[in-house]
Amino acid sequence: MDNLKAIIEGIVFLSETPISVKKLREIIVDAEEQEILKVLHQLKQEYDERQSGLYVAEVAGGYQLRTRDTLGPWIKKFRGIKPVTLSQAAMETLAVVAYRQPIMKAEIEKIRGVDVSGTLKGLLEKNLVRVVGRKDVPGRPIIYGTTKKFLEVFNLRDLSELPTLRELKELGD
Amino acid sequence: MDNLKAIIEGIVFLSETPISVKKLREIIVDAEEQEILKVLHQLKQEYDERQSGLYVAEVAGGYQLRTRDTLGPWIKKFRGIKPVTLSQAAMETLAVVAYRQPIMKAEIEKIRGVDVSGTLKGLLEKNLVRVVGRKDVPGRPIIYGTTKKFLEVFNLRDLSELPTLRELKELGD
Amino acid sequence: MGYEIKLDIFEGPLDLLLYLIKKNEIDIYNIPIAIITEQYLEYIDVMKSLNLDVAGEYLVMAATLIHIKSKMLLPVHDDTEDEEDPREALARQLLEYQAFKEAALNLDTRDILGRDVFKREYDHEDEVDNERILDEMSVFELVEAFRTIIASIKSDEFIEIDIERMSLSDKINEIMERLTIEKVVTFSELLGPLNDKIQIIYTFLALLELVKLRLIEAYQSEPFGTIRIFLAVKQ
Numbered sequence: 001m002d003n004l005k006a007i008i009e010g011i012v013f014l015s016e017t018p019i020s021v022k023k024l025r026e027i028i029v030d031a032e033e034q035e036i037l038k039v040l041h042q043l044k045q046e047y048d049e050r051q052s053g054l055y056v057a058e059v060a061g062g063y064q065l066r067t068r069d070t071l072g073p074w075i076k077k078f079r080g081i082k083p084v085t086l087s088q089a090a091m092e093t094l095a096v097v098a099y100r101q102p103i104m105k106a107e108i109e110k111i112r113g114v115d116v117s118g119t120l121k122g123l124l125e126k127n128l129v130r131v132v133g134r135k136d137v138p139g140r141p142i143i144y145g146t147t148k149k150f151l152e153v154f155n156l157r158d159l160s161e162l163p164t165l166r167e168l169k170e171l172g173d
Numbered sequence: 174m175d176n177l178k179a180i181i182e183g184i185v186f187l188s189e190t191p192i193s194v195k196k197l198r199e200i201i202v203d204a205e206e207q208e209i210l211k212v213l214h215q216l217k218q219e220y221d222e223r224q225s226g227l228y229v230a231e232v233a234g235g236y237q238l239r240t241r242d243t244l245g246p247w248i249k250k251f252r253g254i255k256p257v258t259l260s261q262a263a264m265e266t267l268a269v270v271a272y273r274q275p276i277m278k279a280e281i282e283k284i285r286g287v288d289v290s291g292t293l294k295g296l297l298e299k300n301l302v303r304v305v306g307r308k309d310v311p312g313r314p315i316i317y318g319t320t321k322k323f324l325e326v327f328n329l330r331d332l333s334e335l336p337t338l339r340e341l342k343e344l345g346d
Numbered sequence: 347m348g349y350e351i352k353l354d355i356f357e358g359p360l361d362l363l364l365y366l367i368k369k370n371e372i373d374i375y376n377i378p379i380a381i382i383t384e385q386y387l388e389y390i391d392v393m394k395s396l397n398l399d400v401a402g403e404y405l406v407m408a409a410t411l412i413h414i415k416s417k418m419l420l421p422v423h424d425d426t427e428d429e430e431d432p433r434e435a436l437a438r439q440l441l442e443y444q445a446f447k448e449a450a451l452n453l454d455t456r457d458i459l460g461r462d463v464f465k466r467e468y469d470h471e472d473e474v475d476n477e478r479i480l481d482e483m484s485v486f487e488l489v490e491a492f493r494t495i496i497a498s499i500k501s502d503e504f505i506e507i508d509i510e511r512m513s514l515s516d517k518i519n520e521i522m523e524r525l526t527i528e529k530v531v532t533f534s535e536l537l538g539p540l541n542d543k544i545q546i547i548y549t550f551l552a553l554l555e556l557v558k559l560r561l562i563e564a565y566q567s568e569p570f571g572t573i574r575i576f577l578a579v580k581q
Contacts, residue, residue: 006226007247010240013227014251016465017479027250046223053179054186057463067183069462074180075187077200083461088450089357095450111442114358114403121344130484133334140509142336147484153459163452166445187466257480261491264483268492274515275522275559285495299480305522309560309578316561318519327485332512332519338496339508341489 004031005039018062018152060151061158093119094128099165101145102132120144128153177204178212191235257299266292267301271335274318275305301326359407360443362389374440377433379418383411410436517552525562525577533573
């Protein structure tokens with residue numbers, strides 16, 4: 001297929017959420033997954049090389065065209081809206097959930113030393129955190145984890161991309 | 174400005190409607206209209222030259238990034254595999270079925286206060302709700318419940334993993 | 347007093363303690379507990395004098411600090427070598443919290459979508475009623491939807507939904523599914539090789555509920571004979 005690159009570029013451009021190679025394969029049946037992946041990386045490289053205002057983001061198990069962070073100030077002016085930011089409290093709760101998931105509310109509170117009802121609810125509403133299930137202990141408390149949207153918003157391919165938490169073992173020294 | 178091209182590319186990419194040179198000038202105050210116009214044509218040419226899947230469309234007195242019409246068949250296919258969506262009304266009916274099952278249609282309607290024929294049909298088609306059985310009373314009303322797919326979609330092992338209202342209230346209002 | 351209005355920026359007692367440790371350039375593994383306790387309590391007093399709502403967590407920590415302080419004053423016996431330094435648990439807690447505080451800052455420096463990098467927005471005009479993509483929804487939204495409905499009607503006719511009730515629904519679904527396929531099932535078949543007492547109870551309760559709902563019928567030809575279960579209405 002000579003226009004495989006153009007097709008992939010078009011779909012990645014249109015897709016509202018990061019699109020996976022698997023999904024691209026469903027649309028372009030004539031191409032192998034390997035081939036699609038190769039083209040995606042080629043596209044990514046080309047966007048970078050020509051210093052385009054856009055880049056191919058590899059997030060949440062898929063690919064998506066986004067504006068580069070250097071354009072931030074102009075985009076904000078263009079959109080005319082203040083971006084919603086998370087409070088420090090919300091950020092800390094989110095970090096604990098991200099690194100310790102699946103985790104119970106009581107465990108988050110033990111780590112942060114404060115009641116997290118409000119921040120947890122905010123994170124659930126923003127769809128950054130979700131109910132994963134219940135723990136098999138008496139009372140069957142709810143356990144929480146992060147969502148796909150969390151990966152999308154924080155520009156992460158998957159959870160393993162999170163930088164390692166500072167080691168705590170130094171305590172014994 | 175060395176990154177003028179990148180900024181314009183980013184804004185043209187994000188703009189939901191064709192953006193005019195005048196509007197671009199309002200955002201990028203440091204550039205002259207003439208300069209912006211020049212960059213737009215340069216961008217247009219570059220997208221054409223590298224046979225990108227996208228092109229800079231000049232429409233309705235403005236500029237916008239669009240997919241090329243040669244991609245038509247694939248775009249159609251892409252749009253065809255659109256993910257399943259739920260409306261708020263469907264969500265509410267689903268919530269009532271999930272928490273009150275096994276339940277009759279009349280009971281759902283009593284709780285929701287509206288006719289649920291349409292939303293219920295949609296949920297049955299999406300395989301989130303199913304017919305559990307019929308009641309042996311006059312009229313033999315149908316009883317509804319949730320499906321295995323419902324558990325899958327909401328990431329639940331079983332129904333007892335659904336959070337209770339009390340648990341939700343504990344998260345604060 | 348030399349305290350600026352910094353109080354509301356603390357994310358809790360651990361955060362305040364970390365601040366004091368940093369300010370005093372103290373080694374976290376060797377906290378001079380008397381000094382820190384004194385400064386911590388002064389902060390609490392300032393908060394109170396400013397009529398700030400001092401959350402209970404701050405007071406719990408104050409009590410912990412005082413407790414550690416008193417333990418430190420007790421003479422150390424030679425034979426209790428193994429005994430943990432009373433400050434150790436606190437130091438561990440502070441280090442853990444500090445690690446997550448850093449992780450939070452780290453998350454904040456990433457290219458955040460909608461703040462640093464942007465994607466195209468789509469007008470969903472063609473999609474009536476705010477449709478949401480199914481695989482992006484969480485169970486939280488489902489509960490919220492249910493809560494909204496409940497809130498709009500007289501709530502006293504509703505019993506609290508609990509885990510037991512939902513377990514019963516699971517069982518009901520399971521039995522009905524089986525009957526749809528097998529048409530007739532005996533009571534002992536339904537119980538199967540269950541040795542979980544709770545499961546047996548749920549199965550029994552589910553059957554009672556189904557009979558009450560007139561969804562199934564149960565027959566027994568003789569006392570202590572086999573109980574056969576049918577759908578009340580053939581599908």
